[in-house]
Amino acid sequence: MKAGRKRAFDKNEVIDKAMRLFWQNGYSGTSVAMLSAELGLNTSSLYATFGSKEQLFKDALHHYIEQYVEPNYAQLQPTSTASLKTQLQACFHGLITLFTNDETPKGCLLVKSVNESDSVAFPQEALTFIRESGIKNVTRLVTLMGAKIDNADLPEGQTAQTLAKYLLSVSYGLAVQAKSGHPASALYPVFDYALLSIPESK
Secondary structure, X not given: OOOOOOOOOOHHHHHHHHHHHHHHHOOOOOOHHHHHXXXXXXXXXXXXXXXXXXXXXXXXXXXXXHHHHHHHHOOOOOOOOOOHHXXXXXXXXXXXXXXXXXXXXXXXXXXXXXXXXXXXXXXXHHHHHHHXXXXXXXXXXXXXXXXXXXXXXXXXXXXXXXXXXXXXXXXXXHHHHHHXXXXXXXXXXXXXXXXXXXXXXX
């Protein structure tokens, strides 16, 4: 009798498990031994599949953005008939829900990674990737505001880029609060207060 076929290797599932380890422990706090044990791969198989811990970390960051963060930013559609504030609330409330979800580590993997990026052990390519992701999000917010707000309606001395960076800064701070145990119900109103600085849509 032939042995049953070995279960197919699901690379996305493995990357998701690795992502959760990095999210919980940080890059430096996640050892190859921990990854090997959690992923069910011996060290040689792990290196054969991903090349290095650094590459697996970059894959995990990409997975985090595409699968966990991007669905929230997809709410930002310049051509949508929804108001600017409705779209911003949908996006950032979704992020707050992510940061406080009991099914994943608390907080934000990107914020956690930036906070440890001054370590000599932190891979610079990963930091560059995170920065590029941040620039992309600023651009998306600026584009949305440009489509929804007349320049004349912006607060005096402010630009769409300043407002975009402000909202992202608030979001990063809320991620830190989520990490320290604050529930979503306490964080939604904080972001809603920040929305008061945003002019009404056209």
